[in-house]
Each structure stands twice: as structure tokens, then as C-alpha cells.
Amino acid sequence: MKVVIIGSGNVATVLARLFKKKNHEIVQVVSRELAHAKLLADEMGCSFTDNEGVIDTSAELYLVAVSDSALYSLNNSVHLGKKLVLHTAGSVSKDVLKDISVNYGVLYPLQSLRKELEPFGDIPFLIDGNTEETQTIIKDFAKTFSGNVCKSSDEERLKLHVAAVVVSNFTNHLYAMAEEFCNKENIDFKLLVPLIKETAQRTSNQSPANMQTGPAVRNDVFTLDKHLQLLANYPKLKYIYLKLTDSIVNS
Ligand SMILES: NC(=O)c1ccc[n+]([C@@H]2O[C@H](COP(=O)([O-])OP(=O)(O)OC[C@H]3O[C@@H](n4cnc5c(N)ncnc54)[C@H](OP(=O)(O)O)[C@@H]3O)[C@@H](O)[C@H]2O)c1
Structure with missing residues (x-):
């Protein structure tokens, strides 16, 4: 054409x-x-x-x-x-x-x-x-x-776009915040890449709802508390951490 x-x-x-x-x-x-x-x-x-x-x-x-x-x-x-x-x-x-x-x-x-x-x-x-x-x-x-x-249709595409923003734009924003945290704390963000790939790869054959790991789903309150203390100097990341922890605990 x-x-x-x-x-x-x-x-x-x-x-x-x-x-x-x-x-x-x-x-x-x-x-x-x-x-x-x-x-x-x-x-x-x-x-x-x-x-x-x-x-x-x-x-x-x-x-x-x-x-x-x-x-x-x-x-x-x-x-x-x-x-x-x-x-x-x-x-x-x-x-x-x-x-x-x-x-x-x-x-x-x-x-x-x-x-x-x-x-x-x-x-x-x-x-x-x-x-x-x-x-x-x-x-x-x-x-x-x-x-x-x-x-x-317009309606289906709109719904898929909402889901696309969540799985791609939001996760990338989380990567960017984690990268900034790593840089400020002098640790290597690249060490997390295999974990990022593994988590994404699982979605191709597993329901993400069944794959949740981490302190929130285990209700490891002492670990959660330590993380929040460490994030005291990162109010934006702390806010997101608390919101997502709350979402995981209540899902
Ligand atoms: N990027 C993605 O991953 C992606 C994926 C799927 C769909 N889309 C959709 O594709 C479309 C374009 O996205 P994009 O990522 O290519 O955006 P982009 O890289 O930001 O480019 C935007 C384009 O729009 C033009 N533009 C911006 N404001 C304008 C205005 N007021 N009047 C006339 N032209 C204007 C810009 O022209 P100048 O540079 O000449 O100013 C530029 O060419 C959007 O509808 C987006 O939702 C994007």
C-alpha cells in the first residue's frame, strides 16, 4: 500500500x-x-x-x-x-x-x-x-x-488499554522507582533483572493471583516494618509500598 x-x-x-x-x-x-x-x-x-x-x-x-x-x-x-x-x-x-x-x-x-x-x-x-x-x-x-x-471494538480496546497501562506503564514506573532507590543506596539495580524476567515470564502460563510471593502475602509483619523504616527517606516509594502491601493483604 x-x-x-x-x-x-x-x-x-x-x-x-x-x-x-x-x-x-x-x-x-x-x-x-x-x-x-x-x-x-x-x-x-x-x-x-x-x-x-x-x-x-x-x-x-x-x-x-x-x-x-x-x-x-x-x-x-x-x-x-x-x-x-x-x-x-x-x-x-x-x-x-x-x-x-x-x-x-x-x-x-x-x-x-x-x-x-x-x-x-x-x-x-x-x-x-x-x-x-x-x-x-x-x-x-x-x-x-x-x-x-x-x-x-472501541469498548474492548479501551478495556485492554486500561489493563495494558497496569501491566506495562505501572510496572515500568515501579522499576524506575526501584532503580532510583538502588542508585541512592549504592546497590546494583541490574541484580534484579533475573527476578523481573522470572515474574513476567510466569504470567504466560500461570495466573498471577496464584503466584504472589513476598512479605505481604505471608503477613511477615517484622519484615514489613523493617522495610518501612528503611523507606523513611523515600516518602513516594513508601506510599506506594504501603498501598500495594494493603492491596496484597486484602486480595
Ligand atoms: N508508544 C506506545 O507504546 C503506544 C502503543 C500503542 C498505541 N499508542 C498510541 O499511539 C499514539 C501516538 O503515541 P506515541 O507514543 O507515538 O506518541 P509520541 O511518541 O509522544 O508522539 C506523538 C506525536 O503526536 C504529535 N503531536 C503531539 N501533540 C500534537 C498536537 N497538539 N497536534 C498535532 N500533533 C501533535 C507529535 O508531533 P511532533 O513531534 O511533530 O510535535 C508526535 O509526532 C497515541 O494515540 C498513543 O496512545 C502508543
């Missing part, structure tokens, strides 16, 4: 690379910051413009990978007739695109993507379209670069 990419951040960049690898042609990158559009366009070997510029109308597909809030104001400036327009957001209805084109849908990568990193394995995609025909086109397109494509 001939594709115009709107946006130039993490998802725009990772998906543009994926499309190109599978011989789809990126014909233009459009982004709010011209310099950001140029960076991705140079990598793709295509033209570029900013939001004030003219969008190339020769493409078959328009991928809009911008921040969720920017999606809501897109219909003030972008109108693409019958062209297929897709967004990539977990928590935004496909209908946010209904005034932009008569053919629209969603191509949501259910994975944490960073443009400086090679994506890990096959990226799962949740797709949706405003008509049966559009859905089929999106599904066939997605299958050219992923072996894990499934149809998901």
Missing part, C-alpha cells in the same frame, strides 16, 4: 519502519514540528510537511499516530474524502475520524513501542473499521506485517 504517516513519534516511526520492511511505500510524513517530520521522512526516503502543509493525496492509507488529545482536533484541519484513515490509540473511539473520511478505523499496536528500540518480536495489533469492507482491508493490511491481528 502507499501510505502517508501523520505524526513522527514512537508509534509513527516504529510502524513506518515495519510497513517499509514489508514493501509498503511511505510517500509522505506529516508532523506538527517540521524538523520531526523531516527526520522520519529522511529515513523513509519520502517527502514531508508540517500541519500547515499540503497532504499528499496519492496514498491509499493515512496512518494518524499522534497524541490522543491531538486526535480530537484533527477534523478541524484534515479532510481526506474516501481515503482509508486509521488511528493508533487504545482509548479513543474510531468515530473520532468520521468527519475526516468515509472510510476509517483503528490499527492499535498492543505493545510498548519506543523509536530508539527494535520492537520485541511480533507486535499484536487490534484492528477495527467503520464497515465490514474497511475492516477486511485493515485486517489484510495488518497481516502483511504481523502474525497476531484481531478485531476489537
